[in-house]
Amino acid sequence: MSVVQNKQGLDAPLAFLGTIIHHLSPKQIEIIPKGLLIVGVNGKIAVVEKDVADDKVDSLLSQHGLSRHSPTFTVLERGEFLIPGFIDTHNHAPQWTQRGLGRGKLIMEWLNKTTFPHEAKFQDPAYARKTYASCVDGFLKQGVTTAAYYGSLHGEATKILAEICVQKGQRALVGKCNMNREAPDYYVDKSAAESIAVTEDFIAYTRQLDPTQELVTPILTPRFAVACDHDVLTGLGKLAEKNPDLPIQTHFNETLQEMEITKKLYPEFDSEADLYEHFGLLNDRSILAHCIYMDDYDMRRLKELDCGVAHCPISNTTSGVFGVAPVREYLNQDIKVGLGTDSGGGFSSSIIDCMRQAFAVSKARQLDHLQDKPLHFTEMLYLATLGGARVCSLDHKIGNFLVGKEFDALEIHTVGDDAGIITLVEDEDTTEDILEKFVMSGDDRNVAKVFVKGRSVKKSK
Amino acid sequence: MSVVQNKQGLDAPLAFLGTIIHHLSPKQIEIIPKGLLIVGVNGKIAVVEKDVADDKVDSLLSQHGLSRHSPTFTVLERGEFLIPGFIDTHNHAPQWTQRGLGRGKLIMEWLNKTTFPHEAKFQDPAYARKTYASCVDGFLKQGVTTAAYYGSLHGEATKILAEICVQKGQRALVGKCNMNREAPDYYVDKSAAESIAVTEDFIAYTRQLDPTQELVTPILTPRFAVACDHDVLTGLGKLAEKNPDLPIQTHFNETLQEMEITKKLYPEFDSEADLYEHFGLLNDRSILAHCIYMDDYDMRRLKELDCGVAHCPISNTTSGVFGVAPVREYLNQDIKVGLGTDSGGGFSSSIIDCMRQAFAVSKARQLDHLQDKPLHFTEMLYLATLGGARVCSLDHKIGNFLVGKEFDALEIHTVGDDAGIITLVEDEDTTEDILEKFVMSGDDRNVAKVFVKGRSVKKSK
Numbered sequence: 001m002s003v004v005q006n007k008q009g010l011d012a013p014l015a016f017l018g019t020i021i022h023h024l025s026p027k028q029i030e031i032i033p034k035g036l037l038i039v040g041v042n043g044k045i046a047v048v049e050k051d052v053a054d055d056k057v058d059s060l061l062s063q064h065g066l067s068r069h070s071p072t073f074t075v076l077e078r079g080e081f082l083i084p085g086f087i088d089t090h091n092h093a094p095q096w097t098q099r100g101l102g103r104g105k106l107i108m109e110w111l112n113k114t115t116f117p118h119e120a121k122f123q124d125p126a127y128a129r130k131t132y133a134s135c136v137d138g139f140l141k142q143g144v145t146t147a148a149y150y151g152s153l154h155g156e157a158t159k160i161l162a163e164i165c166v167q168k169g170q171r172a173l174v175g176k177c178n179m180n181r182e183a184p185d186y187y188v189d190k191s192a193a194e195s196i197a198v199t200e201d202f203i204a205y206t207r208q209l210d211p212t213q214e215l216v217t218p219i220l221t222p223r224f225a226v227a228c229d230h231d232v233l234t235g236l237g238k239l240a241e242k243n244p245d246l247p248i249q250t251h252f253n254e255t256l257q258e259m260e261i262t263k264k265l266y267p268e269f270d271s272e273a274d275l276y277e278h279f280g281l282l283n284d285r286s287i288l289a290h291c292i293y294m295d296d297y298d299m300r301r302l303k304e305l306d307c308g309v310a311h312c313p314i315s316n317t318t319s320g321v322f323g324v325a326p327v328r329e330y331l332n333q334d335i336k337v338g339l340g341t342d343s344g345g346g347f348s349s350s351i352i353d354c355m356r357q358a359f360a361v362s363k364a365r366q367l368d369h370l371q372d373k374p375l376h377f378t379e380m381l382y383l384a385t386l387g388g389a390r391v392c393s394l395d396h397k398i399g400n401f402l403v404g405k406e407f408d409a410l411e412i413h414t415v416g417d418d419a420g421i422i423t424l425v426e427d428e429d430t431t432e433d434i435l436e437k438f439v440m441s442g443d444d445r446n447v448a449k450v451f452v453k454g455r456s457v458k459k460s461k
Numbered sequence: 462m463s464v465v466q467n468k469q470g471l472d473a474p475l476a477f478l479g480t481i482i483h484h485l486s487p488k489q490i491e492i493i494p495k496g497l498l499i500v501g502v503n504g505k506i507a508v509v510e511k512d513v514a515d516d517k518v519d520s521l522l523s524q525h526g527l528s529r530h531s532p533t534f535t536v537l538e539r540g541e542f543l544i545p546g547f548i549d550t551h552n553h554a555p556q557w558t559q560r561g562l563g564r565g566k567l568i569m570e571w572l573n574k575t576t577f578p579h580e581a582k583f584q585d586p587a588y589a590r591k592t593y594a595s596c597v598d599g600f601l602k603q604g605v606t607t608a609a610y611y612g613s614l615h616g617e618a619t620k621i622l623a624e625i626c627v628q629k630g631q632r633a634l635v636g637k638c639n640m641n642r643e644a645p646d647y648y649v650d651k652s653a654a655e656s657i658a659v660t661e662d663f664i665a666y667t668r669q670l671d672p673t674q675e676l677v678t679p680i681l682t683p684r685f686a687v688a689c690d691h692d693v694l695t696g697l698g699k700l701a702e703k704n705p706d707l708p709i710q711t712h713f714n715e716t717l718q719e720m721e722i723t724k725k726l727y728p729e730f731d732s733e734a735d736l737y738e739h740f741g742l743l744n745d746r747s748i749l750a751h752c753i754y755m756d757d758y759d760m761r762r763l764k765e766l767d768c769g770v771a772h773c774p775i776s777n778t779t780s781g782v783f784g785v786a787p788v789r790e791y792l793n794q795d796i797k798v799g800l801g802t803d804s805g806g807g808f809s810s811s812i813i814d815c816m817r818q819a820f821a822v823s824k825a826r827q828l829d830h831l832q833d834k835p836l837h838f839t840e841m842l843y844l845a846t847l848g849g850a851r852v853c854s855l856d857h858k859i860g861n862f863l864v865g866k867e868f869d870a871l872e873i874h875t876v877g878d879d880a881g882i883i884t885l886v887e888d889e890d891t892t893e894d895i896l897e898k899f900v901m902s903g904d905d906r907n908v909a910k911v912f913v914k915g916r917s918v919k920k921s922k
Contacts, residue, residue, distance in 0.1 A: 096885065097885040098887070099901070104835065104837060318821050318824065347817065349902075364778070425558075436562055440560070440562075443904070
């Protein structure tokens with residue numbers, strides 16, 4: 001494989017008539033009851049018209065070579081609507097099949113006993129291909145149109161993950177995981193030099209695979225400072241400098257145990273902010289997972305450096321110690337923040353589950369921070385869409401339905417057989433009610449169709 | 462309708478060969494790798510044999526008129542196992558279709574703005590029949606073999622709910638909800654006398670519908686002291702005395718707002734324990750929902766009076782104020798405790814979701830009660846099964862697979878198409894790993910079959 005498939009674009013434009021919901025900013029949701037959205041064959045949004053009159057529909061369709069009888073024209077009925085695709089800002093692809101295991105353990109024990117033995121299996125390319133295919137299909141099925149993936153430490157397996165994202169049409173940031181210490185002999189980078197060399201090779205391969213970063217972008221992925229010595233962080237910092245288009249991801253102030261070990265291993269730094277900044281890894285391209293134990297200094301540096309926060313409420317509340325990230329404060333200060341499944345530290349691979357647990361965490365936060373209002377359900381949707389796009393530095397391309405952006409979207413059905421036992425709509429429900437019900441009680445069975453750059457990527461059951 | 466259908470029992474005995482998992486006590490889970498379980502035509506468990514040799518299988522099957530070729534003989538393959546049916550100890554049936562709505566509101570506002578207008582619709586028997594059919598099907602599909610249902614205040618709708626449970630084969634405690642004050646004019650019992658009369662009529666009807674309480678038992682259901690004046694509680698206390706077979710359910714120390722209003726309305730009582738006991742409503746038949754804000758006195762009285770606790774972690778963490786029930790303490794003191802979806806105060810109708818949120822809550826509890834160890838996943842399963850049976854005073858009949866008990870069970874499949882994206886089993890996973898993965902990442906698609914008293918009650922999709 002060398003270049004992205006379907007580079008020529010779609011066979012025909014797409015058009016949707018009905019309810020369209022997206023965010024214009026963290027505080028501004030737009031619910032368009034009778035909207036017309038047209039996607040060009042280049043996968044970009046060509047038209048978004050509000051409250052569109054019937055004759056206007058006809059003329060706009062016609063201008064794009066479509067009619068009401070075109071197979072790619074969709075009328076969204078009551079209980080059906082479009083939202084932007086979900087963005088999973090923190091996801092360990094090799095942990096896909098270990099979800100749910102080892103919940104009682106603290107982080108270092110969980111890594112050594114549950115996770116590392118599992119990730120080590122990606123040494124085998126056949127296993128990697130099978131498992132990553134299941135993983136990418138599984139996330140697409142659930143509406144994750146963009147994922148920021150940590151791979152395993154293996155170069156080859158991580159190339160396979162990038163290939164599969166391209167093949168299956170998922171937008172992704174994919175990183176070879178750097179970790180050359182504090183890990184067992186059977187699962188550790190052999191040296192700092194090797195760790196960096198494999199990373200460079202992976203970057204080169206991925207640039208060839210998808211030269212314009214149409215779908216897949218390599219991402220620098222130091223697992224965390226505990227697992228990376230000075231040489232690895234220095235090497236990655238140099239790569240970050242040399243490749244100013246590359247995003248960077250790591251774990252940040254996740255648990256007290258991890259923070260304590262980091263202090264011991266890097267006594268010269270007062271904070272993880274100083275540490276990662278020193279190595280050139282803290283900037284507007286950084287995606288920092290968790291960010292739970294934050295003092296004023298940490299908050300200020302994240303804001304000043306324009307870092308993004310991957311809020312992972314499911315793993316935060318069920319692995320290690322119950323952790324409550326200050327999400328209201330991130331929103332108040334307009335620090336970039338989105339949601340991460342943290343699959344498999346998070347037991348669920350669903351961003352919808354994450355939205356709900358983010359709400360629960362925001363209520364827990366209020367217990368000792370009375371001024372921090374819990375999240376509104378529209379804010380949960382913001383975090384899952386536009387918030388995540390900003391965290392991944394992709395908001396110029398995706399995250400909402402502005403004309404010119406690429407069409408990454410979910411067609412949500414809250415009625416009909418597929419909706420099953422999940423979201424139940426009553427006659428008197430307003431569109432806001434239906435959206436709230438979907439956010440609070442929906443699952444992947446409500447995600448009827450999934451589009452990435454206009455391509456339909458959800459396999460039927 | 463007057464008596465339970467299928468009274469004659471099953472057409473043929475059932476038999477299962479494979480992994481059988483159940484609890485013998487709160488601390489004792491039994492995982493039988495090669496078990497044989499036979500259910501008689503009376504729906505009761507006739508045989509449970511462990512590590513059964515092949516010839517023994519043949520002879521036991523033969524003794525019950527079965528062979529390996531019988532259509533009711535099931536071999537459970539790797540990744541498949543039997544567990545006892547889930548017991549939902551707290552469920553508002555009329556809120557089935559409002560799940561997910563009104564999450565930002567405190568309890569009294571949520572009742573008045575979201576819930577009461579919705580429950581009032583059950584005035585219409587046609588609406589009640591349609592909605593309760595969906596509700597009972599929905600819970601059965603998710604493996605809830607027993608539910609403790611609050612109905613609406615309407616006698617007729619609540620009779621319909623009892624009928625539907627019988628028709629569809631769900632074991633249930635069904636209660637006409639008593640509430641003659643602190644509710645809007647359009648949705649309130651007209652008087653204490655009417656509230657009690659409708660309750661008596663409902664009890665009589667249900668006794669005729671299912672004379673032996675084979676499946677459905679009426680339950681006394683004062684909504685909570687806020688909504689019930691002295692006369693209603695006095696009347697219900699008399700009914701409790703006159704009908705010593707009837708269980709009782711109410712809300713208990715759920716929110717600070719509710720507790721404060723209760724104090725104002727009943728200033729003569731120092732605690733809700735004293736209040737409900739005074740009216741003869743606190744005893745070993747009582748199912749108390751929530752029990753979050755508990756002092757030493759409350760704990761002692763619950764233990765002394767042998768009351769049961771319906772722990773509802775999903776509503777507790779997402780409605781009103783984030784509440785953390787002391788579940789570890791209930792288990793330590795062997796106070797009866799099970800799980801409740803609290804659907805629709807809880808956004809999810811899944812006991813599997815409840816198990817996971819109970820875990821999260823137990824981790825939150827540890828933050829300021831270091832000695833309170835979080836729940837183990839086997840304890841979550843205990844709460845969902847035998848724990849719930851004890852809370853509902855049904856542990857003499859159901860809750861585990863002891864010979865002589867009725868066969869309320871779930872056949873769980875963690876592999877195959879139906880398992881979907883959910884629980885993923887790896888070659889090296891032990892049975893414990895598979896169980897943990899199911900508890901932490903499964904959903905109703907893993908619940909392949911559902912049995913109540915031996916009858917298969919899950920409709921195919």
